[in-house]
Amino acid sequence: MSTYQVPRGTFDILPDESYKWQFVIKVFREIAREFNYKEIVTPIFEKSEIFERSVGESSDIVEKEMYKFEDKKGRVFALRPEGTAPVVRSFIENGLSLKTNSSKLYYLGPMFRYDRPQKGRYRQFYQYGIENIGSTNPFVDAEVIALAYRFLTKLGLKNFALQINSIGCKNCTTDYDDALKEYFNPSLVELCSDCRNRLLKNPKRLLDCKVKSCKAIAQEAPSMLDYLDEDCTANFDKVKEYLTAMEIPFIVNPKIVRGLDYYSQTAFEFIDTNLGAQNTLVGGGRYDTLAEQLGGKNMPGIGFAGGFERLILSMEEEKLSFGLQQVPKVYLVALGTEARIAGLKLIMEMRRMGISTEYDPDKTSMNAQMKMANRTGAEFALILGEDELKNNNIILKDLTKGEQKIIKIPDIIKSIKDK
Ligand SMILES: [Zn+2]
Ligand SMILES: [Zn+2]
Structure with a gap:
């Protein structure tokens, strides 16, 4: 640990x-x-x-x-x-x-x-x-x-x-609170200590206590809806009407x-x-x-x-999708010092063009770099060796399809963007 x-x-x-x-x-x-x-x-x-x-x-x-x-x-x-x-x-x-x-x-x-x-x-x-x-x-x-x-x-x-309710206004709540006090008082000793407190200060809170014994007692408690005044009833009816109009169950x-x-x-x-x-x-x-x-x-x-x-x-x-994990679009595989430096310039250009690019300066061999490219989940590997660099070329490898082709370095960003 x-x-x-x-x-x-x-x-x-x-x-x-x-x-x-x-x-x-x-x-x-x-x-x-x-x-x-x-x-x-x-x-x-x-x-x-x-x-x-x-x-x-x-x-x-x-x-x-x-x-x-x-x-x-x-x-x-x-x-x-x-x-x-x-x-x-x-x-x-x-x-x-x-x-x-x-x-x-x-x-x-x-x-x-x-x-x-x-x-x-x-x-x-x-x-x-x-x-x-x-x-x-x-x-x-x-x-x-x-x-x-x-x-x-x-x-x-x-x-x-969706569950809805009206808990009334100050005007209708006093009678309801009294009704709740009257209802819960005989069972006072069976209520949890929180609820005994709530009964004095805010009896409505007893209705959503998670303690089993309180829940059982609250089952038959009077309903707020029977105590709503005219305004609150009309208001609640409107809310229900509008929800129905919007087809919200x-x-x-x-x-x-x-x-x-x-x-x-x-x-x-x-x-x-x-x-x-x-x-x-x-x-x-x-x-x-x-x-x-x-x-x-x-x-x-x-x-x-x-x-x-x-x-x-x-x-x-519910096994729903959260979209895709973040993966780089391009992984650069550079072989040799010169290719690595040319690669740096290319990486910066691609990032500036909004292409997410990754590479690993600690890996030098083709094999190790390709392994990393696959591990990151990148879509493409760009392979730049000394021969390619001499001819102003770069190899674009599609890592999902396994296909590859040679492209002129100045054209590479456009061909990736077109994919
Ligand atoms: Zn009211
Ligand atoms: Zn309780």
Whole structure:
């Protein structure tokens, strides 16, 4: 074992895997562009207060999982545990808006939570997400969901299901919270310690506790949908209507509550339905009070986030393609000192023309260099010996077909580009 290992709960993306990451990131950017969302990049740390005020003091994230630290001046920061609060912070700070054409945003990057590491869950994990800030129109809810749907289908995923719910607004939630308290109180001793806490502060959170005994008790809990007021009901009906119009299949699941305090009305999850998985691929919802909690004006918003780790696992389970591994187009085989120097010039020219080129200055024999050419997976080998050089020639060998021909050196780039 080496002296040092990667920190617990983190991982390296190794060279043979990185093309998968590049692929999903590329597709995400393409889809964001289709929907006219623009990228926003925020720092990986923020004042910890931003998360305490937005995500909520009672959430697991803030209570147990935040990487908090003091800098040398005693300011308290946190590595970002999620992407929405920083985006909303930046939105307010920079006066972004629909008017400045900057209300539709997407982000990518690492997030950090001190969580118990398990398969598909890490302390540094990579998320993609979008935020649409400024509108309460349910059309926007449907569009945000449609973007996630389009992304997953574009990747080729089939085994997933969209579940939606409305968790109501402040107005309808009080009665519901009371109903939940009444329902769960008689079973208090059977609940996990987290849930006993949640029952006082945020009873809705009991509905998505992963502990078995809590899950069993929550089975028959009252449904939020029975407590929605007129506005919230009309809103939810519109979202369903628009999704149907866009031919996006969904199921209503009243147990979807989303873990964070700032959510209201529309909540949704894309669930991986591969056998034994039952994991959330993408989760999102409306957060109409978040901006206010961060000191902004009344600024409604809705967004989603998903983890790249989970996404790549699901794609592997469904045996989907990530495109091709990176390989050089050309491998230069140079024999002798003069050919090697002439080869250097040629390599630079080819790279400038966008042709990916590889060679190995430590190998001198024809045999060793050809072996390397095959090992890298290059499409072509260019063979330059002293005889060829004297006649201004070079041998172009197609490594997949095994054919080769002699070409004048000044014509070589054109003949490779034409292939
Ligand atoms: Zn309501
Ligand atoms: Zn529980």
